Amino acid sequence: xxxxxxxxxxxxxxxxxxxxxxxxxxxxxxxxxxxxxxxxxxxxxxxxxxxxxxxxxxxxxxxxxxxxxxxxxxxxxxxxxxxxxxxxxxxxxxxxxxxxxxxxxxxxxxxxxxxxxxxxxxxxxxxxxxxxxxxxxxxxxxxxxxxxxxxxxxxxxxxxxxxxxxxxxxxxxxxxxxxxxxxxxxxxxxxxxx
Amino acid sequence: xxxxxxxxxxxxxxxxxxxxxxxxxxxxxxxxxxxxxxxxxxxxxxxxxxxxxxxxxxxxxxxxxxxxxxxxxxxxxxxxxxxxxxxxxxxxxxxxxxxxxxxxxxxxxxxxxxxxxxxxxxxxxxxxxxxxxxxxxxxxxxxxxxxxxxxxxxxxxxxxxxxxxxxxxxxxxxxxxxxxxxxxx
Numbered sequence: 001x002x003x004x005x006x007x008x009x010x011x012x013x014x015x016x017x018x019x020x021x022x023x024x025x026x027x028x029x030x031x032x033x034x035x036x037x038x039x040x041x042x043x044x045x046x047x048x049x050x051x052x053x054x055x056x057x058x059x060x061x062x063x064x065x066x067x068x069x070x071x072x073x074x075x076x077x078x079x080x081x082x083x084x085x086x087x088x089x090x091x092x093x094x095x096x097x098x099x100x101x102x103x104x105x106x107x108x109x110x111x112x113x114x115x116x117x118x119x120x121x122x123x124x125x126x127x128x129x130x131x132x133x134x135x136x137x138x139x140x141x142x143x144x145x146x147x148x149x150x151x152x153x154x155x156x157x158x159x160x161x162x163x164x165x166x167x168x169x170x171x172x173x174x175x176x177x178x179x180x181x182x183x184x185x186x187x188x189x190x191x192x193x194x
Numbered sequence: 195x196x197x198x199x200x201x202x203x204x205x206x207x208x209x210x211x212x213x214x215x216x217x218x219x220x221x222x223x224x225x226x227x228x229x230x231x232x233x234x235x236x237x238x239x240x241x242x243x244x245x246x247x248x249x250x251x252x253x254x255x256x257x258x259x260x261x262x263x264x265x266x267x268x269x270x271x272x273x274x275x276x277x278x279x280x281x282x283x284x285x286x287x288x289x290x291x292x293x294x295x296x297x298x299x300x301x302x303x304x305x306x307x308x309x310x311x312x313x314x315x316x317x318x319x320x321x322x323x324x325x326x327x328x329x330x331x332x333x334x335x336x337x338x339x340x341x342x343x344x345x346x347x348x349x350x351x352x353x354x355x356x357x358x359x360x361x362x363x364x365x366x367x368x369x370x371x372x373x374x375x376x377x378x379x
Contacts, residue, residue, distance in 0.1 A: 024225065029213050032217065050217075057225060170201045
């Protein structure tokens with residue numbers, strides 16, 4: 001029978017040498033996805049995630065069971081990522097200068113991929129609090145209440161941050177679709193061919 | 195569909211790349227250290243750097259899709275690194291197909307493509323997720339460029355082609371062209 005997350009954490013605290021590793025293996029891809037988009041770069045995500053896992057390993061005894069183990073783990077990871085991001089803000093960042101994006105085939109997939117890239121880039125430019133909320137709610141699918149527990153804030157605050165962040169992202173998508181301005185909402189691009 | 199609803203729908207469909215093998219290895223090694231006596235005279239940061247550096251080769255192997263498995267039927271695939279490509283914007287896809295058919299030999303390109311770290315940095319900058327299949331350095335129109343072909347994560351029907359500047363991944367990243375190629379066409 002598969003042990004639950006809480007049972008694994010309890011086993012780790014009790015001295016089971018393999019329990020925490022199993023917990024990490026079980027959730028690593030989702031934790032990575034959160035860290036990657038909260039940190040803004042793979043290098044920072046790797047550093048922050050390692051820092052977070054060591055913190056969780058050492059502080060497991062303080063887990064009181066008043067939230068899911070995954071919520072507790074995500075809280076530690078998100079905090080580590082935001083700390084890392086604040087520390088690195090003065091670091092030079094990569095600047096994108098796109099000469100051209102073209103579609104070679106008249107397929108929706110191409111337009112969707114371009115919008116996906118734009119969305120990822122826009123997400124990385126959001127304020128930390130908005131980005132973290134959107135990553136957890138919209139990208140990872142956590143509920144508002146669970147996200148509030150992870151971010152240690154009120155559910156209303158999560159909703160507000162998501163709403164403001166989505167508005168910025170929507171504005172960016174509008175710019176992509178309508179680079180000449182004009183303010184009208186155009187239908188999604190459907191590929192153009194070359 | 196309202197703007198916000200569309201944004202939420204698109205966010206939910208963003209790809210979820212798995213944790214890279216190099217990061218997994220570094221964290222597992224670090225956790226293994228935690229299970230033993232921690233030498234307090236050593237800097238955690240320097241150990242992390244060492245682990246990340248040690249895992250860099252693994253990362254490159256993962257990035258480029260080389261199998262290190264001892265499986266009897268490994269699918270070995272190294273990226274083809276070529277210099278001297280001359281591409282023109284007109285008919286680019288056809289030129290690319292022709293060149294892809296000519297495997298040639300790997301050679302130094304004097305671009306980011308000459309190192310695993312360089313390719314990794316470029317892929318990070320352009321938000322490319324798929325393993326790199328080839329890197330052709332040369333010119334694209336009037337500009338020096340590198341053409342990267344990667345697998346398209348999520349749909350094996352496509353390959354993703356990026357035309358980038360030779361210093362991709364450094365201070366400025368220039369994407370001159372980005373297309374999906376239908377491999378069945």
